Amino acid sequence: MQGGLTMERVAEKNENLWLMVVSPGIWAAHFLLCYSTTAVWCAKVVGRDGPLGEARMAIAIYTVLALAGIGIVGWIAARRQSYGSETVPQAFDTPGERHRFLGFVTLLLSALSAVATAYVGLTALFIQTCH
Amino acid sequence: MNTPPGRDPERLGAAPGDVKPLREAPPIGVQHAQAERLLKAWKTPQGWRYWSAVNNSQVGLWYTAAAFAFFLFGGILALLMRTQLAVPGNDFLSADFYNQIFTLHGSVMMFLFAVPLFEAFSIFLLPQMLGARDLPFPRLSAFGFWSFLLGGTFVCGSLFFNAAPQGGWFMYPPLSSQYQPGIGNDIWLLGLSFIELAAIAAAVEIIVGVLKTRSPGMRINLMPLYAWYILVVAGMILFAFPPLIAGDILLELERLLHWPFFDPDRGGDPLLWQHLFWIFGHPEVYIVFLPAIALVAMMVPTFARTPMVGYGWIVLAAVGTGFLSFGLWVHHMFTTGLPGISLALFSAASEAVAIPTGVQLFCFIATLLAGRVVRSVPLLFVFGGLAVFVLGGLTGVMVALVPFDFQAHDTYFIVAHLHYVLVGGAVFPVIAGFYYFFPLVGGKKLSDRLGRITFWLLFIGFNVTFLPMHLSGLLGMPRRVFTYAPNLGFDGLNLISSIGAFILAAGFAVFVWDVLRPKGKQPYAQRNPWGAGTLEWTAEMPDKPWGIRSIPEIDGRYPLWDQPNILRDIDEGRFYLPDAEEGKRETLITTSVDAQPIQCLRVPGPTWLTLFAALFTGGLFIFATFHLWWVAVASGVLAFAIIIAWLWTGTALIPEKEEKNVGLGLRLPLYRSGPESVGWWAMFITMLADMTAFAGLVFGYFFYWTIHDDFPPDPSPAPSLFGLMLLGAVLLLGSWGLTVLVRRWNQGDRRAAFYGGLPVAVALAVAGGATLLAGPWHAGLDPVSHVYPAMVWLLVLWTVLHVAVGVIMQGYCLAQRLAGRMTARYDIEIRNVTLYWHFVALTVAITVAVIAGFPLVA
Numbered sequence: 006m007q008g009g010l011t012m013e014r015v016a017e018k019n020e021n022l023w024l025m026v027v028s029p030g031i032w033a034a035h036f037l038l039c040y041s042t043t044a045v046w047c048a049k050v051v052g053r054d055g056p057l058g059e060a061r062m063a064i065a066i067y068t069v070l071a072l073a074g075i076g077i078v079g080w081i082a083a084r085r086q087s088y089g090s091e092t093v094p095q096a097f098d099t100p101g102e103r104h105r106f107l108g109f110v111t112l113l114l115s116a117l118s119a120v121a122t123a124y125v126g127l128t129a130l131f132i133q134t135c136h
Numbered sequence: 137m138n139t140p141p142g143r144d145p146e147r148l149g150a151a152p153g154d155v156k157p158l159r160e161a162p163p164i165g166v167q168h169a170q171a172e173r174l175l176k177a178w179k180t181p182q183g184w185r186y187w188s189a190v191n192n193s194q195v196g197l198w199y200t201a202a203a204f205a206f207f208l209f210g211g212i213l214a215l216l217m218r219t220q221l222a223v224p225g226n227d228f229l230s231a232d233f234y235n236q237i238f239t240l241h242g243s244v245m246m247f248l249f250a251v252p253l254f255e256a257f258s259i260f261l262l263p264q265m266l267g268a269r270d271l272p273f274p275r276l277s278a279f280g281f282w283s284f285l286l287g288g289t290f291v292c293g294s295l296f297f298n299a300a301p302q303g304g305w306f307m308y309p310p311l312s313s314q315y316q317p318g319i320g321n322d323i324w325l326l327g328l329s330f331i332e333l334a335a336i337a338a339a340v341e342i343i344v345g346v347l348k349t350r351s352p353g354m355r356i357n358l359m360p361l362y363a364w365y366i367l368v369v370a371g372m373i374l375f376a377f378p379p380l381i382a383g384d385i386l387l388e389l390e391r392l393l394h395w396p397f398f399d400p401d402r403g404g405d406p407l408l409w410q411h412l413f414w415i416f417g418h419p420e421v422y423i424v425f426l427p428a429i430a431l432v433a434m435m436v437p438t439f440a441r442t443p444m445v446g447y448g449w450i451v452l453a454a455v456g457t458g459f460l461s462f463g464l465w466v467h468h469m470f471t472t473g474l475p476g477i478s479l480a481l482f483s484a485a486s487e488a489v490a491i492p493t494g495v496q497l498f499c500f501i502a503t504l505l506a507g508r509v510v511r512s513v514p515l516l517f518v519f520g521g522l523a524v525f526v527l528g529g530l531t532g533v534m535v536a537l538v539p540f541d542f543q544a545h546d547t548y549f550i551v552a553h554l555h556y557v558l559v560g561g562a563v564f565p566v567i568a569g570f571y572y573f574f575p576l577v578g579g580k581k582l583s584d585r586l587g588r589i590t591f592w593l594l595f596i597g598f599n600v601t602f603l604p605m606h607l608s609g610l611l612g613m614p615r616r617v618f619t620y621a622p623n624l625g626f627d628g629l630n631l632i633s634s635i636g637a638f639i640l641a642a643g644f645a646v647f648v649w650d651v652l653r654p655k656g657k658q659p660y661a662q663r664n665p666w667g668a669g670t671l672e673w674t675a676e677m678p679d680k681p682w683g684i685r686s687i688p689e690i691d692g693r694y695p696l697w698d699q700p701n702i703l704r705d706i707d708e709g710r711f712y713l714p715d716a717e718e719g720k721r722e723t724l725i726t727t728s729v730d731a732q733p734i735q736c737l738r739v740p741g742p743t744w745l746t747l748f749a750a751l752f753t754g755g756l757f758i759f760a761t762f763h764l765w766w767v768a769v770a771s772g773v774l775a776f777a778i779i780i781a782w783l784w785t786g787t788a789l790i791p792e793k794e795e796k797n798v799g800l801g802l803r804l805p806l807y808r809s810g811p812e813s814v815g816w817w818a819m820f821i822t823m824l825a826d827m828t829a830f831a832g833l834v835f836g837y838f839f840y841w842t843i844h845d846d847f848p849p850d851p852s853p854a855p856s857l858f859g860l861m862l863l864g865a866v867l868l869l870g871s872w873g874l875t876v877l878v879r880r881w882n883q884g885d886r887r888a889a890f891y892g893g894l895p896v897a898v899a900l901a902v903a904g905g906a907t908l909l910a911g912p913w914h915a916g917l918d919p920v921s922h923v924y925p926a927m928v929w930l931l932v933l934w935t936v937l938h939v940a941v942g943v944i945m946q947g948y949c950l951a952q953r954l955a956g957r958m959t960a961r962y963d964i965e966i967r968n969v970t971l972y973w974h975f976v977a978l979t980v981a982i983t984v985a986v987i988a989g990f991p992l993v994a
Contacts, residue, residue, distance in 0.1 A: 030459075096357070117452060118459075124484040128477060
């Protein structure tokens with residue numbers, strides 16, 4: 006599948022920067038969901054000394070979904086990153102290099118987002134009440 | 137010198153789609169004629185007209201000078217504080233004056249130095265780094281600068297009238313709302329809001345600049361790391377500053393009109409301010425830090441004589457930090473009594489942000505290890521800064537842990553931590569940047585000898601000042617106290633800190649002398665004096681006003697190292713736009729990912745309009761502070777008229793021809809509209825910021841819902857609200873739909889439909905806005921009585937204000953077409969106005985859904 010033709014196709018592909026920010030975006034959405042769920046739960050449902058109960062379950066579900074989403078993005082990114090034959094540092098003026106570069110950065114961002122999401126999700130493992 | 141490290145030029149030259157410079161240089165006579173025409177087009181105005189300049193080199197320079205002047209002012213305030221605190225029970229300053237001084241010190245350093253300085257550097261450097269002649273909206277930069285200068289002078293000047301703000305740089309109510317009735321806090325709120333607008337303007341300019349004005353071939357994987365960082369920072373500004381503007385609006389409404397947003401007696405809650413402030417305030421720390429570290433990312437490869445190791449990893453660090461920094465704000469609020477789980481969420485994110493921050497430092501270290509390091513003054517400051525920053529980062533990880541923060545909160549430990557972070561992460565790299573980039577200003581270097589003296593004075597002075605503060609904080613010394621009792625263990629530590637502060641000040645004095653000392657006899661630096669690889673160093677010493685002689689085709693990350701003969705080819709005009717045949721200022725617009733040229737953009741030249749627009753916009757804010765309502769309104773009307781004149785005479789001009797030959801056999805259009813134009817993107821980005829401010833207000837509504845059982849009240853105090861809000865929404869969405877249709881009719885050149893439709897859209901918008909206002913009015917909601925009516929009024933007023941601006945825009949399009957300045961082909965205005973109306977429609981939908989819909993489900 007290598008060769009000039011494929012290169013041209015990558016060049017013409019209407020590539021944009023949005024995929025890069027999907028994984029961190031999922032992290033942000035996960036973070037906000039966890040925060041607002043627990044805030045509303047503790048303020049409106051069980052009160053300040055109540056148990057977290059189902060809210061912990063909700064955080065667990067959010068976390069699994071978020072990690073799955075980040076995983077998918079990471080997988081797409083990994084495929085782009087390994088496109089063609091070159092490797093890092095993607096420093097040449099070719100469409101293939103740019104394609105691999107965006108894949109590489111997206112992959113790294115997915116890894117960081119996964120770690121950060123896991124950090125945030127872990128809180129529900131340790132904390133059991135609204136206190 | 138300038139050896140291409142580890143690069144194979146043949147490999148680079150073989151890149152597909154690559155364009156080579158002209159094989160033969162144009163004849164000398166032609167070159168001279170071209171250069172002369174370029175110089176004439178880009179000539180800096182002389183004499184008193186100099187101040188009408190809008191070119192990025194002038195505006196960037198003024199911006200830098202002004203921000204640095206404010207920095208010195210803030211530094212003098214710090215010295216006054218340290219003098220007061222040198223000994224216990226001191227009466228050098230009164231408590232009241234001390235409050236003004238520490239409030240101004242923090243506010244000046246953050247709002248008038250750290251953020252504006254990054255804007256200043258970017259305006260100055262970015263076009264040079266990208267190989268552009270100017271940023272896409274030079275007049276917007278100039279407007280931002282004059283606004284900043286005016287607002288900053290106003291805020292600082294208040295100190296000389298004993299009228300400065302006293303609420304701390306975070307302005308917490310109820311202290312700032314109920315207990316400090318003087319004018320100072322209004323000056324803070326209005327003066328700084330004005331500057332925040334300037335920051336958003338700069339963010340728009342920078343984002344569009346980075347994405348659309350790169351040299352051809354400078355693909356996204358090749359652009360200078362500085363551009364990556366600045367792109368991220370500008371994006372952060374869009375989402376960080378607007379919540380503060382929303383908070384400012386709430387607090388000023390409470391101070392001015394007694395709307396009870398933060399008054400618990402009437403349903404308000406001071407904690408909402410803390411949320412809005414820190415949603416801004418924490419990303420702000422990274423908005424300050426990332427641009428400074430971006431300078432380091434430009435200097436390290438130069439002095440290591442090798443490309444940056446881990447370019448992709450640094451992009452990860454910049455983008456990752458940009459996101460994670462928005463999940464940290466509550467770590468400033470650990471002691472406010474939020475549920476433990478909330479604290480834990482933010483603590484987790486605060487620990488996570490250390491990862492990308494660390495990654496970039498390792499990349500720098502790896503680059504320095506991989507290369508052959510050349511000793512220099514800028515690098516000295518980089519090392520010093522990184523050492524100091526790492527210490528501040530480590531105490532940051534400490535205070536991100538909730539139990540430790542409970543102990544350290546509001547003590548001098550925090551003062552030490554934040555100064556280690558900001559001085560190490562921002563001030564030292566910025567001074568390094570001054571030494572490094574100074575030759576670009578006047579063609580002359582700063583002194584190496586004075587630079588080393590400065591460094592050691594600053595480094596020693598800084599540590600002597602702030603290291604003891606860790607201890608005085610752990611011993612229990614609280615922040616923001618104007619004095620302390622003797623024999624509590626603070627005496628010696630404070631005296632040491634004060635001595636250190638004066639050593640630090642001596643360092644800055646040497647630095648200022650180095651910058652200002654007459655350099656008449658000193659020879660010009662050689663071109664590219666540090667042997668760097670990036671495009672800003674194509675500048676001649678001293679530089680010419682044209683930015684770059686011809687716009688090159690880029691093949692690598694370090695063009696001066698990678699591309700043989702690039703300097704010669706640029707100088708001889710062998711690349712794009714080597715001429716200004718029509719005597720106009722022009723630069724290239726390229727695609728955002730691959731930097732393929734798509735347009736030759738004409739940018740405007742010198743004007744007084746921007747200065748006066750800023751002056752009268754400032755008048756609106758400043759006179760309002762003193763409750764001089766009519767003068768304020770008059771000033772606002774003048775500002776409005778000038779801005780309309782600016783738009784009418786200077787934007788979206790119809791070119792005399794469709795296309796132009798930009799050299800190397802390429803013909804590019806002179807006019808593009810819609811998503812292909814820079815103006816459309818500027819509108820889009822501005823409206824993202826606008827929607828973020830709106831989201832801050834809506835957040836307020838739901839915040840009150842979580843803390844009250846009867847918010848919104850049940851039964852509704854205003855049953856008629858529902859119907860009127862819905863009717864208003866229908867009318868306004870009708871106006872939006874019609875605007876979209878009108879845009880199409882214009883495109884199809886259906887004149888009758890255009891001229892018939894647009895006035896109807898205006899009428900619908902006016903009727904819809906009036907109906908929205910009639911809702912709370914008819915229901916008799918009194919915004920002073922309780923926070924619920926205040927919130928409803930606020931959302932309605934926000935929406936109606938946007939509708940009003942939308943109506944003006946619709947009228948503007950009508951006038952433009954009538955005057956023949958907008959046609960079916962040249963339709964930038966109606967395209968951008970339609971985009972604006974998309975956002976208005978969204979605002980209307982959300983407002984009505986919240987006010988009329990949410991009570992039904994609550």
